[in-house]
Amino acid sequence: MADVTRILSAIEQGDLNAAEQLLPLVYDELRKLAAARLGREKSGQTLQATALVHEAYLRLVGGGERLWDSRGHFFAAAAEAMRRIVVETARRKRRAKHGGSRQRVEIELADLPTRLPPDDLIALDEALARLEQFDPVKARLVNLRYFTGMTIEQASEALNISRVTAHRYWTFARAWLHQQITGGQPQ
Numbered sequence: 250m251a252d253v254t255r256i257l258s259a260i261e262q263g264d265l266n267a268a269e270q271l272l273p274l275v276y277d278e279l280r281k282l283a284a285a286r287l288g289r290e291k292s293g294q295t296l297q298a299t300a301l302v303h304e305a306y307l308r309l310v311g312g313g314e315r316l317w318d319s320r321g322h323f324f325a326a327a328a329e330a331m332r333r334i335v336v337e338t339a340r341r342k343r344r345a346k347h348g349g350s351r352q353r354v355e356i357e358l359a360d361l362p363t364r365l366p367p368d369d370l371i372a373l374d375e376a377l378a379r380l381e382q383f384d385p386v387k388a389r390l391v392n393l394r395y396f397t398g399m400t401i402e403q404a405s406e407a408l409n410i411s412r413v414t415a416h417r418y419w420t421f422a423r424a425w426l427h428q429q430i431t432g433g434q435p436q
Contacts, residue, residue, distance in 0.1 A: 376429035
């Protein structure tokens with residue numbers, strides 16, 4: 250405990266090496282705080298406790314005023330930093346660009362059985378034909394993934410597109426095909 254207070258005092262006085270000494274002493278406790286904080290969030294939370302700790306720690310020692318009177322004051326500041334990060338993440342996810350109020354639906358075409366009932370196979374084929382009219386590259390990606398069993402990496406290489414683009418196209422194509430096949434609205 251005294252080490253933490255001593256290091257906090259050194260950080261306050263501008264000792265840049267002190268920040269490196271602080272993390273090992275407070276990491277476990279910060280991780281417990283982060284895990285407790287994220288445990289109160291809805292399921293499906295994409296922010297992990299380790300990432301939350303690292304981001305909060307960087308905000309705390311990375312710049313600005315560092316006026317911590319004590320270990321307790323430091324942890325109060327850490328809790329506040331974590332709260333702000335969680336709120337910022339929630340606001341970002343709420344934006345239309347990140348899906349807004351839409352509900353995430355997980356479907357995985359690669360996990361469909363290769364021997365679909367005839368009606369389902371026909372529905373998939375018709376939906377793929379519509380997708381091909383709309384976006385041929387995404388339709389080819391689905392064909393490569395579903396009918397040949399290629400991974401995202403293999404399919405991206407075959408289509409000469411980046412892996413990130415292939416992931417984005419795959420996500421779109423799954424949602425679009427699901428909507429077409431089920432007749433529902435995208436969620």
